[in-house]
Amino acid sequence: MDYKKQLEAYFAEVDEKCLLGLSIDCVIFGFSNNQLKVLVLRWKLTNEWGLPGGFVYKNESVDVAAQRILKERTGLSELFLQQFHTFGEEVRYNRAEISQKLNWPDPSTRKWPNRTVSIGYFALVDFLKVTPSVDFQTDEYRWMDVENLPPLLFDHNHIVEVALKTLQVQLSWQPVGYNLLPEKFTMPELQRLYETILNRPLDPRNFSKKMRALGIIERLEEQRRGGAFKSPYLFRFNKEKYKKALKEGSLAFT
Amino acid sequence: MDYKKQLEAYFAEVDEKCLLGLSIDCVIFGFSNNQLKVLVLRWKLTNEWGLPGGFVYKNESVDVAAQRILKERTGLSELFLQQFHTFGEEVRYNRAEISQKLNWPDPSTRKWPNRTVSIGYFALVDFLKVTPSVDFQTDEYRWMDVENLPPLLFDHNHIVEVALKTLQVQLSWQPVGYNLLPEKFTMPELQRLYETILNRPLDPRNFSKKMRALGIIERLEEQRRGGAFKSPYLFRFNKEKYKKALKEGSLAFT
Known part of the structure; x- marks a missing residue:
């Protein structure tokens, strides 16, 4: 089955089985050796990068969905994923443009509404200790410098910014470092x-x-x-x- | 028009004009004179209490919706409403039971999906300085002690708990008190x-x-x-x- 057909089948299933108009985006920060990076995926057959994300099944909590989506898209599991913000601006991105760039089905052929509200989750891991893998929608993953990201798909640059700000503020009241530093x-x-x-x-x-x-x-x-x-x-x-x-x-x- | 008809018209409009499956709930904490309270509404013709909440128009950001909903339900405006958590458990409450208690239309007659994900917002005000008013769905409002709430509708006790925990944690890194204490x-x-x-x-x-x-x-x-x-x-x-x-x-x- 060619990729476009695969995507059509995928989105038909999404429209059938998932909560319509809702998505999950995961910001996986990677720290190692004084570098802070974020995990991004290159969408199949494109030069476009974005965060791992997906949709919530009708009979699934959003927290469980976040873990499942991360696992499906990157192979990573058992991370401490923390919900940090829900992105519900009136217009988050140009949907027609995204569909075209990513070879997604024409929005008019779908049940999905015109607008998607996305719940953001983040985690912080030692990027040397985890090995992502890619799914059928992805050609490649990369750990990119947080301060040096290219323009990402959707509103993902904004989502990374809000996640980073949340992480920075949390440093002032919550400990960080366990699993990121050597034991001593x-x-x-x-x-x-x-x-x-x-x-x-x-x-x-x-x-x-x-x-x-x-x-x-x-x-x-x-x-x-x-x-x-x-x-x-x-x-x-x-x-x-x-x-x-x-x-x-x-x-x-x- | 009797109240049940009014509600039918209201929900028909919601199903037409709003994002399906999404709601907003507002936790308005009131502080004055060493008391911490929360604003709850008694649903019309019932003895059931709950938080002010509502739905998001298709062409409206969730932040704007939260301000509008609070204004419509309670008359309060210009509060610093802060998004704190999105509630997306698989089953948040028994929908049929709620519809019956509140005289809402039979769920099977509506376009609304079986499940609602709700975005929580909170604010902290001096409850002596604001005067809520009630809308057509509400018989009465009350400032209730946070530590002494009755069982509320939906999962609103849980939502209040999470909001309170967020407020308590914020105290450790963010100032509080402006507008709640006298100038000196x-x-x-x-x-x-x-x-x-x-x-x-x-x-x-x-x-x-x-x-x-x-x-x-x-x-x-x-x-x-x-x-x-x-x-x-x-x-x-x-x-x-x-x-x-x-x-x-x-x-x-x-």
């Missing part, structure tokens, strides 16, 4: 994680003071040896306190 | 606002230290005189810094 890390390594996500330098003294005040990291007796400079102390996350802070907000007034 | 206030007054929203006591020394470290309040030279105790200093918000903190998160790492 130095304070400068933790600081660089924060600096990378916030995209600006932080004062080392303030950073260290604030992080330690949160009570989610423990200083170990070990130091890292072998560098040219003074051996830095090693830290690790206190899992219990980290989890508690994830739930309750680590900077909440006590 | 004492530190204990500000603390009681936080304690009321968080629903737990806070340590006065820590609270004062943290609040002043945020840089959003200014101590005035005046003290409040006339009480039985030591005259407390008066404070006021620094509007510029308050606005900046609202945008950027007041506890963000600097």
Whole structure:
């Protein structure tokens, strides 16, 4: 079956089995080695990039749909996907143009309404530890620099911006770093994680003071040896306190 | 026209002019004098209470819809409504039961799908400074204690819980209090606002230290005189810094 026929069959099924007018978009941030990236897919037979997304079955919660869609589109599973915003502007993009670019069926042949409201989810992973794979709609995936994205399909640049802003604000009240840093890390390594996500330098003294005040990291007796400079102390996350802070907000007034 | 006919006409218009399967629910928190309340409506000719909500026109953004719906249902306008979560569980409530309770048309006579995804918005106002009014679907409004709500219609108890949790977490990184306190206030007054929203006591020394470290309040030279105790200093918000903190998160790492 050629690709256009495949897409026709796919969208016929979507129109039949899914909630009409609703979609899910996933922003998968990848951090590794002081770089913050986002996972984008190149749509089959095009030079167009966009986020992994899809539709919600009639008998499926939106949270379950987000996990399923991410798995189907990229092979990734068991990520902590967090709903962050629903995009419901009157006109989010030019639907006819998108359909043409992506070889989708003519909108007039579909049951789908003129407008789609999309629920955004994001996750933050170590991009060296996960290996995406592509589905039938995708030629290629790539981890692109968040600060250096090309124009993406739909309103996906806007969706990435809102997700990044949410992640940055969450840094101020929720811990981040577990699964992104080695089990034992130095304070400068933790600081660089924060600096990378916030995209600006932080004062080392303030950073260290604030992080330690949160009570989610423990200083170990070990130091890292072998560098040219003074051996830095090693830290690790206190899992219990980290989890508690994830739930309750680590900077909440006590 | 009797009420049932009015409702039939209303829902016929909804099915024609609105995005199918999507709704908006508004959680209006009211604070005044150390009490935190939520605005609920009693559905016409029933003893059933619920949040003000409604539907999105085909040519209307969801943010604009939220403002319009709140205005239509309660008369309130120009509130800072913030989208906080989209509720998309597979089964949110028993639709047939709701239709019967509220004298809504039989679902089988409508174009509306079996399931509704609802976008939640919340706002925080001084409940003494606003005067809601009711629409044709409503017999009465009431400000009810957040901690003491009766079983509400739909999944509205759950929606209030999620909104409250969001508000509580926001306290840890975003300022609150402007428009809720008098222009000049004492530190204990500000603390009681936080304690009321968080629903737990806070340590006065820590609270004062943290609040002043945020840089959003200014101590005035005046003290409040006339009480039985030591005259407390008066404070006021620094509007510029308050606005900046609202945008950027007041506890963000600097």
